Amino acid sequence: MEKIEAKRRIVLVPVPAQGHVTPILQLGKALNLKGFSITVAQGQFNQVSSSSQGFSGFQFITIPGSLPESEFERLGPIEFLLEFNKKSQAGFKDCISQLLLQQGNDIACIIYDEFMYFCEAAAKEFKLPSVIFSTTSAANQVSRCVLSKLNAGKFLIDMEDHDVQDKVVQNLHPLRYKDLPTSGMGPLDRFFELCREVVNKRTASTIIINTVSCLESSSLLWLEQELGFPMYHIGPLHITASPPCSLLEEDRSCIEWLNKQKPRSVLYISMGTVGHMETKEVLEMAWGLCNSNQLFLWVIRPGPILGFNGIESLPEEVSKMVSERGYFVTRAPQIEVLAHPSVGGFWSHCGWNSTLESIVEGVPMICRPFQGEQKLNAMYIESVWKIGFQMEGEVERGEVERAVKRLIVDEEGVGMRGRASGLKEKVKASVRSGGSSFYALNELVKYLKTK
Numbered sequence: 044m045e046k047i048e049a050k051r052r053i054v055l056v057p058v059p060a061q062g063h064v065t066p067i068l069q070l071g072k073a074l075n076l077k078g079f080s081i082t083v084a085q086g087q088f089n090q091v092s093s094s095s096q097g098f099s100g101f102q103f104i105t106i107p108g109s110l111p112e113s114e115f116e117r118l119g120p121i122e123f124l125l126e127f128n129k130k131s132q133a134g135f136k137d138c139i140s141q142l143l144l145q146q147g148n149d150i151a152c153i154i155y156d157e158f159m160y161f162c163e164a165a166a167k168e169f170k171l172p173s174v175i176f177s178t179t180s181a182a183n184q185v186s187r188c189v190l191s192k193l194n195a196g197k198f199l200i201d202m203e204d205h206d207v208q209d210k211v212v213q214n215l216h217p218l219r220y221k222d223l224p225t226s227g228m229g230p231l232d233r234f235f236e237l238c239r240e241v242v243n244k245r246t247a248s249t250i251i252i253n254t255v256s257c258l259e260s261s262s263l264l265w266l267e268q269e270l271g272f273p274m275y276h277i278g279p280l281h282i283t284a285s286p287p288c289s290l291l292e293e294d295r296s297c298i299e300w301l302n303k304q305k306p307r308s309v310l311y312i313s314m315g316t317v318g319h320m321e322t323k324e325v326l327e328m329a330w331g332l333c334n335s336n337q338l339f340l341w342v343i344r345p346g347p348i349l350g351f352n353g354i355e356s357l358p359e360e361v362s363k364m365v366s367e368r369g370y371f372v373t374r375a376p377q378i379e380v381l382a383h384p385s386v387g388g389f390w391s392h393c394g395w396n397s398t399l400e401s402i403v404e405g406v407p408m409i410c411r412p413f414q415g416e417q418k419l420n421a422m423y424i425e426s427v428w429k430i431g432f433q434m435e436g437e438v439e440r441g442e443v444e445r446a447v448k449r450l451i452v453d454e455e456g457v458g459m460r461g462r463a464s465g466l467k468e469k470v471k472a473s474v475r476s477g478g479s480s481f482y483a484l485n486e487l488v489k490y491l492k493t494k
């Protein structure tokens with residue numbers, strides 16, 4: 044462990060959602076291993092506590108006045124985030140003022156998730172350095188910069204023209220207008236407003252991003268030119284520092300099931316932690332999977348968000364048929380599953396964490412994005428890295444059967460797996476001594492020590 048004279052404290056502020064909490068805590072762990080003390084200021088739900096394995100030395104505090112989970116369900120993600128920022132500002136200032144008293148003013152920096160921009164008011168008031176942390180790809184940052192300059196009404200009209208949809212955004216090859224992550228985000232004017240808030244860096248001095256330069260060098264270059272300062276691309280954080288921080292209990296029985304299967308014979312299916320699927324789609328998937336005759340491990344989260352109440356609500360004939368070839372869990376230890384030799388492919392919604400986790404294990408993908416930047420990630424998987432393909436349109440059993448065979452059985456899948464293995468080696472090299480992410484993390488530590 045690298046020593047610094049006094050353990051200076053870093054305050055981390057995550058978005059209260061698994062896909063955001065996981066990487067910011069991994070960042071916390073990486074900085075803790077470099078000698079910093081960590082305080083995590085959280086909203087009222089999806090909280091991690093110091094009793095969680097791997098975080099015993101961390102301090103966890105709750106931001107008073109932030110919105111409860113029921114408001115997420117009521118408002119939807121965009122309005123929730125806009126409102127969360129308004130409601131949390133005063134409570135966060137109180138937290139920081141108390142921390143400064145407790146810590147004898149020894150706070151090196153506030154590092155906040157890019158969506159938690161309310162933190163800037165406290166940083167400014169108490170003259171503390173602040174740094175933004177991005178849990179998504181550099182290509183998504185680029186897209187947001189583009190969207191923040193557009194007018195929502197005009198964009199909608201322009202996008203009715205197919206030529207505009209297919210047009211490459213100026214100087215931003217391969218990004219086309221239709222790749223800009225706008226789908227499933229609710230009314231566009233409100234989403235564009237959120238983009239403008241997120242793109243506005245206020246007094247933050249730099250950005251840390253959970254990506255790797257070998258995956259997205261041109262987007263990173265473009266961003267650094269646009270922002271006028273270098274960024275710290277230190278990903279994938281789950282290999283740099285990977286404490287378990289699942290907000291839900293994982294079902295490890297699936298590993299025993301995987302142990303009994305042949306190498307690369309199983310398709311792992313998981314739609315992340317916020318995806319939305321209708322019962323009809325789940326049924327078509329189930330039929331298609333059975334007809335493909337391939338094995339699968341399927342994460343099905345029960346609950347109203349899915350609009351589907353778990354495997355018990357499948358008709359008996361279907362559930363009997365799928366249980367012969369498949370294994371179901373409500374939560375898998377995903378990183379371990381992807382690393383398992385029996386796993387031959389990943390059917391994913393293409394959240395950025397899942398995308399990185401799959402690349403690191405060299406697992407090719409069937410992409411079924413739901414919303415926002417997942418579509419952009421899927422475009423990179425299919426067209427830039429060529430390690431998977433998208434399943435577009437309605438989910439239909441014939442299409443599902445073809446897609447599964449294409450990935451697990453056909454020569455085309457073998458090619459994708461080969462390219463995924465190549466990418467895996469490059470990405471893993473980036474976090475080893477001499478690699479780009481290894482270097483960036485050390486530079487970040489040096490930078491934070493000067494604060």
Ligand SMILES: O=c1ccn([C@@H]2O[C@H](COP(=O)(O)OP(=O)(O)O[C@H]3O[C@H](CO)[C@@H](O)[C@H](O)[C@H]3O)[C@@H](O)[C@H]2O)c(=O)[nH]1
Pocket residue numbers: 061062063065178179289313314315316317318342373374375376377378393394395396397398400414415416417
């Ligand atoms: O059974 C499961 C299911 C998920 N996970 C983990 O949960 C995380 C899921 O993250 P991600 O793949 O990014 O999906 P979301 O939770 O949907 O992520 C949200 O946050 C991401 C990062 O900002 C965005 O890229 C997504 O679009 C957004 O939906 C990953 O680390 C998975 O390993 C498990 O461990 N077990």
